[in-house]
Amino acid sequence: MPRLAANLSTLFTDAPFLDRFERAAKVGFTAVEFQFGYVFEPAEIAARLSGTGLTPALFNMPAGDWEHGDRGLAARPARREEFRTGVGQAIDLALELGCTRLHMLAGVVSPGDDEETLRATYVDNLRYAAQFCATAGIQVLIEPISRESVPGYFLTGLDMAADLIDEAGEDNVFLQYDLYHRRFVGEDLVSPYLKHADRIRHVQVAGWPGRHEPDVGVLDWQAAFAALDAANYAGFVGCEYWPAGKTEDGLGWARPWLGGSE
Numbered sequence: 001m002p003r004l005a006a007n008l009s010t011l012f013t014d015a016p017f018l019d020r021f022e023r024a025a026k027v028g029f030t031a032v033e034f035q036f037g038y039v040f041e042p043a044e045i046a047a048r049l050s051g052t053g054l055t056p057a058l059f060n061m062p063a064g065d066w067e068h069g070d071r072g073l074a075a076r077p078a079r080r081e082e083f084r085t086g087v088g089q090a091i092d093l094a095l096e097l098g099c100t101r102l103h104m105l106a107g108v109v110s111p112g113d114d115e116e117t118l119r120a121t122y123v124d125n126l127r128y129a130a131q132f133c134a135t136a137g138i139q140v141l142i143e144p145i146s147r148e149s150v151p152g153y154f155l156t157g158l159d160m161a162a163d164l165i166d167e168a169g170e171d172n173v174f175l176q177y178d179l180y181h182r183r184f185v186g187e188d189l190v191s192p193y194l195k196h197a198d199r200i201r202h203v204q205v206a207g208w209p210g211r212h213e214p215d216v217g218v219l220d221w222q223a224a225f226a227a228l229d230a231a232n233y234a235g236f237v238g239c240e241y242w243p244a245g246k247t248e249d250g251l252g253w254a255r256p257w258l259g260g261s262e
């Protein structure tokens with residue numbers, strides 16, 4: 001049975017961010033994730049969590065200037081200081097919220113960049129983030145993202161991510177498995193999951209193509225969910241999709257797993 005987490009950066013977006021917590025709780029979510037919450041005072045977000053009883057499943061470390069195309073900084077040699085400042089900021093927010101998982105985005109790189117330098121920068125930053133997070137009891141998650149979705153993204157494959165985790169050699173670094181991004185690679189979402197199941201600590205879901213509700217499109221989310229159950233996956237499944245209409249109207253697919261909904 002999947003433990004669903006509403007992604008408050010993509011769901012309920014007709015409401016201001018802080019009001020989305022209540023909307024998620026009202027339809028029966030018991031956990032939430034979000035991409036970025038750094039424009040708010042940590043105490044403001046903490047108050048919404050405690051007011052609703054929602055569990056914070058995960059959020060992203062600062063990822064640079066999103067509006068201008070940044071999608072993370074970890075593989076960007078020239079942005080090392082900014083990356084490190086961001087790790088501290090993410091940990092402060094996580095501690096305030098009681099969140100124990102942070103997603104570290106890799107960033108967009110250019111075809112002319114030196115592959116070895118990018119890799120060395122990424123591994124060095126991953127180690128830095130992992131060691132700093134370990135002091136706060138936090139896990140660092142890394143997620144391969146398809147280049148169809150984010151052109152030039154550094155971290156594209158699960159095998160690559162597993163290799164980078166091995167190279168970093170820190171024991172609080174794990175994989176984030178986003179079914180939407182994996183669907184670009186092929187229809188089978190089960191064998192890649194099983195191959196890396198022992199490292200996967202967070203899953204995300206969206207329909208493919210279109211990134212709407214899981215039941216909009218051809219993504220075999222039921223087979224993937226069955227595989228998670230069979231492997232006793234104990235983490236959250238983040239609903240990171242753009243609703244085709246009003247969020248509440250598209251939750252039919254999730255109804256069996258939402259508690260106390262109206």
Ligand SMILES: O=C(O)C(=O)[C@@H](O)CO
Pocket residue numbers: 035060103143145178181204240
């Ligand atoms: O793009 C994705 O997929 C993610 O999980 C994000 O964290 C990017 O915000």
Ligand SMILES: [Mg+2]
Pocket residue numbers: 143178204240
């Ligand atoms: Mg994702």
